[in-house]
Amino acid sequence: MARRKKRSVVMALILAALMVLFFATTIVRIGGNIAAMSGG
């Protein structure tokens, strides 16, 4: 049981790190000034 819990925690941490990394990468790919771009 403890082994499974530890494995789940590791998996959650990896997924969280990937989420941050992919978010930052998306911002880099789109361009840093995305927030300032107008919709029109």
Place this chain on the structure above:
Amino acid sequence: MSDLQLNIASDQALGGQGTAGDYFALLKPRVMSLVIFTAFVGIVAAPGTLHPLLALVALLAIAVGAGASGALNMWYDADIDAVMRRTRSRPVPRGAILPGEALGFGAFLAVASVIALGLFVNLVAAALLAFTIFFYVVIYTMWLKRWTPQNIVIGGAAGALPPMIGWAAVTGTIDFGSISLFLIIFMWTPPHFWALALFREDDYAKAGVPMLPNVAGRDETRRQILLYTLVLLPLTFLPALLGVSGILYVTGVALLSAVFLYFAINVYRLREGAAADPACKKLFGFSILWLFLVFALIPVERLLGIASFPSVLP
């Protein structure tokens, strides 16, 4: 048998027993570290620049792709791994991870790494990564490894591709410069693995893997090691001719290659007695250091601002 024992037995049959460490071992971390390093050199050697974050994602995707190949290899080769001394404590033959779990884990990571590289970096790099995984798993593991003593000669292409993927991550192309890095690892693989096979011959024979020493004999293997070394060493200067490296690389490679040749000649010469096995072990050990240092010379040149020679190509 009590209910508790029955539950434990059925739990093991269903899988889910592997720890995070077991799954990490499934990725062949030592192979992965060499892949990360050579891909990094490909990124540094390529003309042009890549945003550091994109370079990090590229390296991560290449590493995970290589790890996926390792997991799929361990799924398919569980029968061989269980027989060989060097591999019998791997997670699948040990029973920590079921073959089906290794297959699912490897297949998922393979697809995810190729998609991530394609979406975040470029399609050429992603296509090369997909080809590398396919080549290692299908061509090498499923076909060549159990069929021909040339297994590691042709299969070595998979291990030689990471610097080309790193290069393509920057340029989006396949160039002569990146092919020269590929060729170095490709020609390095046979003397490296045959030196290992010479002192682990009985292990491979027991598992029924047709390595050169147990098919063509030890003397022929020694001759082939020397021949491949004689082809490899001149090839090592190709990056300098193609405008990828400069004077430090050429000097360093000349010195390192002289030592490599010395060890290869020793393997060829020392065939009997107490010195024979140590000669093979020395070549095997030095070949790893040689590859690391040869590739490290390129980023060191960039760091020191040493200019590359002009390419001989127009």
